[in-house]
Amino acid sequence: MPDLRAIALGAGAWVGALLVLVLPGWAALGGTCAVVVLVLAGVLRRWWTAAWLAPLAALVAVAGVAALHQVLLTTSPLTALAQQGAVVTVRLEVTSDVRVVAGQYGDLQVLRADVTRLEGRARTWRLDVPVVVMAPAEWPRQPLGTTLATTARLVPGDDDVAALVRPTGVPRVISGPDAWWDAAAAVRRAVREAVSGRDEDARELVPALVVGDDGGLDPGLADDFRTTGLTHLLAVSGTNLTLVVGSLLVLGRWVGVRGPWLYALGAIGIAGFVLTARAEPSVVRAAAMGAVALVGMGRNGRSRGVRGLGVAVLGLLLFRPQLAVTAGFALSALATAGILLLAPVWRDALMRWTPRWVAEAVSVPLAAQVACTPVVAALSGQVSLVAVAANLLAAPAVAPATVLGLAGGLGGLLWVPLGVVVAAPAAWSAGWIIAVARWGASVPTAAVDWGTGPLPLAALTVLCLLSVLLAPRLLGRPSSALACTGLLVVVMLARPPTPGWPPEGWVLAMCDVGQGDGLVLRAGPGSAVVVDAGPDPVVMDACLDRLEVTSVPLVVLTHFHADHVGGLAGVVDGREAGTIEATGLLEPAGGARAVEAVSGRVPTPAAYGLTRRVGEVTLQTVWPRPGAGAGDAGESAPNNASVVLLAEVAGVRVLLTGDVEPSAQAALARDLGGLRVDVLKVPHHGSRHQDLDWLTSLGARLALVSVGEDNDYGHPAPDLVAALAAAGAEVWRTDLAGDVVVVVSDGEVGVAAGG
Known part of the structure; x- marks a missing residue:
């Protein structure tokens, strides 16, 4: 029994x-004091032992x-100036790689840094804040x-950083990266x-x-990794360190390294891994969990590993308390705990009727998956049914892909x-992992929607707790273990129907995609x-x-903002896909490149x-008109270049x-004078910036707003919703109704919602 x-x-x-x-x-202070008083009272009254004092x-x-971290952030002069939107000069040290993300008005470079000097409002401060x-x-x-200096506008940040820094000038490089950063790069x-x-x-x-460098990975493939529970392979995790440093220790023993020198070699390997993978908090967390896994592989490993896990969690949270509310920390800690506490028990149960290597191969991914399932479901709203099988199939290829990939890089120097x-077998192994991910994602019921409430x-x-209690009995008998496995296979291979969905006579669906647009026009049975x-x-x-759409003869991308094109891989993968059309303005460039990467x-x-017929859908492209400008100052050129379609189904x-x-709406009002429609897809998720006279003149019976729940933009604007309702339109919103489907029954237009 582990301690x-x-x-x-x-x-x-x-x-x-x-x-x-x-x-x-004050609630945090009161809660902490309440816990302290409760534990101390319990120890004094001998309700429980003094062992509770250590966790306390x-x-x-x-x-x-x-x-203390929160006080330092909230009282920092940087935070105060950010509340005022001040323009300042900052000296900062870059602490992360650059990520390029699609912003509302173009691509943005996002990176983390520590500000060490601040000049603004006729004062200078020396500080060290993220x-x-x-x-x-x-x-x-x-x-x-x-290390660089730049002028910038400060914007309030979240609880983890003192501010958001929006540079307004060209940076002046004060010093380049140190030698170890250059070596890692x-x-x-x-x-x-x-x-x-x-x-x-x-x-x-x-x-x-x-090293967790997944910036160029195909979005569709990344989606397959998520569906099959293999996402942990795309980020720096404890597995990476266990494989790399474990291989280094095996090599060290092979050449005769023993005793304290072996521990020194392991420490050097861990330090080198952290530097190579970038010494960010997530990497330090992964290194700590990987070190725990290495301890767990040694003599008396389970007991030592459990002790190491507790100490690692304490050390990491003392180093960076904010890790406690990150998904990566929770998944790492829970997976490690599952492997240390559950996997040995389940392995022993399986060994009653299977070889040891089979029992270990099944119990480890199964224990990690069960331990992490509630957190994964909270993040994705899904429970993967293929995760254990996918991890089991991918496992033999992970070690050669990781170790030989790193060896190839070192040899290439x-x-x-x-x-x-040297790296050739790593690429072959990666090919096998990719095949497993794609196979798993193609299973009819690879994952089930669960919800995040x-x-x-x-x-x-x-x-999950019941499965922990029942698993030893079920796994210990071949009849029950094989029966459960067979049931899981049947569920995965037979896609469960959604009762009453899609509704009879549906013609248009506005998918609940969050803050974005995803519209589907029915072109025929199984086609849209x-x-x-x-x-x-x-x-x-x-x-x-x-x-039940299996064929998509036409995809139209109105413009290239991420909230309209980021899900393209989910449209084309696994379906017969035809022509992909889009606006002629290839901005933002990152969105256009992402679409090209997915579609090829x-x-x-x-x-x-152009007016054409696609199955049962008649489409006319009514905007953008050739020669149309970017619109008024302050408006988004990509937004105003959106493809506008008049459809009939x-x-x-x-x-x-x-x-x-x-x-652009005013121009459309001039071009399409007297236009009347049954259904209006409200522009820009119900933004308050609208030509209300035109929108209300369309006579739409239904106004559809595709909008994310609790979004930060104030969409949809209450005045817009009120104006549409006053004009006689019935307003439907995805943030309130989920999927919204327009149906025709006996010549009448209605709505079904929820999906």
Whole structure:
């Protein structure tokens, strides 16, 4: 029986961080004091033993550190100036790689940094506080470890950083990265060069496996990894460190390293891994969990591993309390706990009728999956049914892909051809992992929608706890284990029907894709025209599955903002896909590149004025008109370049407006004078910037607003909703109704919602 006191130590530290980070100030203080009083009273009255004092001490220590971090951030002059939107000069050190993200008005470079000097409002401060830098795409890209100075506007940040820094000038580099950062960057480049001649997906997956560098991975493939529970392979995790440092220790023993020198070699390996993978908090967390896994593999490993886990959780939260509210920390800690506490028991049960290697291969991914399932469901709203099988099939290829990928990069530093030869098996192994991910995602019921509300998650947690209690009995008997496996296979292979969905006579569906657009026009049995794909491939794919759409002869992307094109992979993967059309303005460039990466080609520009029939859908492109400008100052050019479609399905006239803003709407009002429609897709998610006279003149009986729940933009604007309702339109919103489907029954137009 493992010593659970160490687990209690880590749990106490976690609770201490959560009390401060989740509860408001006085409530956090009151909650912490209440726990302290309760435990001390229990010890004094001998309700429980003095062993509870250690978790209590961990709770108080981490709560104190978390509170101190918050005080330092909230009282920083940087935070105060950010509240005022001040323009300042900052000296900062870059602490992360640059990520390019699609913003509302173009691509942005996002990176983390520490501000060490601040000049503003005629004062100068020396400090050391974290910030997030959000720079335009043309701002010179800075490598990790660079120290620079720049003028910037400060914007209030979240609880984890003092401010958001929006540079307004050209940065002045004060010093470049230190030698170890340059060396780490050289290794990462060498890993990429070693597999640069391989298949596109393999050459992107190998760097992701080695150092978590997944920036170039195909979005559709990343979606398949999520569906099959293999996402942990794309980020720096404890598995990476266990494989890399474990291989280094095996090599060290092979050449005769023993005793303290072996421990020193392991420490060097851990330090090298952290530097190579970038010493960010997530990497430090992964390194700590990987070190725990290494301890667990040694003599008396289970007991030592459990103690190491508790100490690692305490140490990480003392180092950075904010980790307590991150998904990566929760998943790492829970997976490690599952492997240490549950896997040995389940392995022993399976060994009653299977060989040891089979029992270990099944019990480890099964234990990790059960431990992490509630958190994964809270993040994705889904429970993967293929995760255990996918991890089991992928496991033999993970070690060679990771270790030989890194070895290829190190060899390439000496001689490029050597690196290519060494990394070749890594690329082959990555190809196998890719095949497993795609196979798993193609299973009819690879995952089931579960929901993220309190009740579904509480029910799922109870089911996981019951499985922990029942698993030894079920796994210990071949009849029950094989019966459960057979039942799971049947459920995966037979797609469960959604009762009453899609509704009879449906002509148009507005998918609930969150803050974005995803419209589906019924072109025939199993066939549809898709207009925009939302931000998330998983969500868009699930909506099309619910509508039983297997063929998409035409996809129209109104413009290239991520909330309209990010889910394209979910539309085309696994379906017969035809032409992909889009606006002619290829901005933002990141969105256009993402679409080209998914589709394998540049989308065809939608031809203005063209009227055509696609199955049962008649479509006319009514905007953008050739020569139309970008619109009024302050409006978004990509929004105003949105493709606007006038569609007719089963006698229902529909106007699909993309995100066009008031000046483009006014131009459409002039071009389409007297237009009347049955259904209006409200522009730009119900933004307050609208030409209300035109929208209310259309006479729409239904006004559809595709909008995300609790979005930060204030969409839809109350005045807009009121004006549409006053004009006689029935307003339907995805944030309130879920999927919204327009149906025709006996010549009458109605709505079904919920999906």
